[in-house]
Amino acid sequence: MKGWMGAGLAAAVMATSAPALAQGNNWNTPTEPFHVIDNVWYVGTEGLSAFLFVTPEGHILLDGATPQGAPMIEANIAKLGFKLSDVKVLLNSHAHFDHSGGLAQLKKDTGAPLYAMEGDVSALEGGFYLGSESVHAMDAPPVKVDRKLKNGDTVKLGGFTLTAHLTPGHSRGCTSWGTTLHDGGKAYEALVFCSATVAANRITAPEQYEGIVGDYRATFAKTKTMKVDIPLAPHPEFFGLLEKNAKAKADPKAVNPFIEPAAFGALIAKLETAFETTLKERSAKGQ
Ligand SMILES: [Zn+2]
Numbered sequence: 001m002k003g004w005m006g007a008g009l010a011a012a013v014m015a016t017s018a019p020a021l022a023q024g025n026n027w028n029t030p031t032e033p034f035h036v037i038d039n040v041w042y043v044g045t046e047g048l049s050a051f052l053f054v055t056p057e058g059h060i061l062l063d064g065a066t067p068q069g070a071p072m073i074e075a076n077i078a079k080l081g082f083k084l085s086d087v088k089v090l091l092n093s094h095a096h097f098d099h100s101g102g103l104a105q106l107k108k109d110t111g112a113p114l115y116a117m118e119g120d121v122s123a124l125e126g127g128f129y130l131g132s133e134s135v136h137a138m139d140a141p142p143v144k145v146d147r148k149l150k151n152g153d154t155v156k157l158g159g160f161t162l163t164a165h166l167t168p169g170h171s172r173g174c175t176s177w178g179t180t181l182h183d184g185g186k187a188y189e190a191l192v193f194c195s196a197t198v199a200a201n202r203i204t205a206p207e208q209y210e211g212i213v214g215d216y217r218a219t220f221a222k223t224k225t226m227k228v229d230i231p232l233a234p235h236p237e238f239f240g241l242l243e244k245n246a247k248a249k250a251d252p253k254a255v256n257p258f259i260e261p262a263a264f265g266a267l268i269a270k271l272e273t274a275f276e277t278t279l280k281e282r283s284a285k286g287q
Pocket of ligand 1 (some may be wrong): 092195
């Protein structure tokens with residue numbers, strides 16, 4: 001269990017209707033950057049992912065962790081020998097302070113434009129948690145969105161393509177980023193899955209945002225049809241990314257451990273059960 005349900009996710013899954021702050025104690029702990037697979041590098045902190053997609057024409061950086069995490073991401077990019085000024089596009093999984101909090105700093109320091117799903121634009125630009133605008137502990141430094149994305153839009157750079165899959169609920173514009181990656185002469189479908197935990201969201205009236213329950217259910221239905229060979233996520237413990245890195249280091253000749261086709265469906269099933277259970281409990285309590 002520990003592999004998929006680390007402290008951050010456990011707290012998030014079990015959060016009650018109060019705007020719980022499932023603050024992970026390792027969110028702002030630096031960790032060594034590492035190669036994931038193909039052109040993908042992990043440049044996040046110990047508890048919050050950030051991914052660098054390297055192309056011949058510059059790089060795409062997905063997620064910014066917290067404001068305190070941004071300099072750690074920058075240091076990790078430099079440590080790998082890449083230049084901050086070669087980051088040409090900034091992306092976000094979702095507009096929550098633990099993944100968007102560092103974007104303003106990263107935008108300033110890279111000069112790269114930020115592309116984001118339209119449902120999350122107001123929260124990114126306003127620097128708030130949508131539906132909890134008065135809970136300032138969940139604020140993030142406001143950051144301007146330069147290109148508004150819709151479901152299915154693609155981001156292309158240097159012959160590399162990422163597809164934006166809208167998987168709403170956890171946030172209104174929650175975006176899972178898909179691409180095809182290669183390893184050992186084979187092609188694999190990779191997805192950086194946004195999230196579908198209930199976390200701090202109110203899923204009974206007054207809803208966090210209008211239509212949130214239908215959004216979660218649409219996301220579960222959609223993700224069940226997706227084939228994912230390489231599951232990645234903004235919280236590394238969703239798919240045990242740091243453990244997989246340790247495994248890859250210990251046995252570099254083995255099959256890349258980040259290829260794990262059964263993991264995505266298993267996580268979605270657990271998240272759906274957790275969501276429906278929480279909804280039932282809160283509805284019964286009139287919360
Ligand atoms: Zn979140």
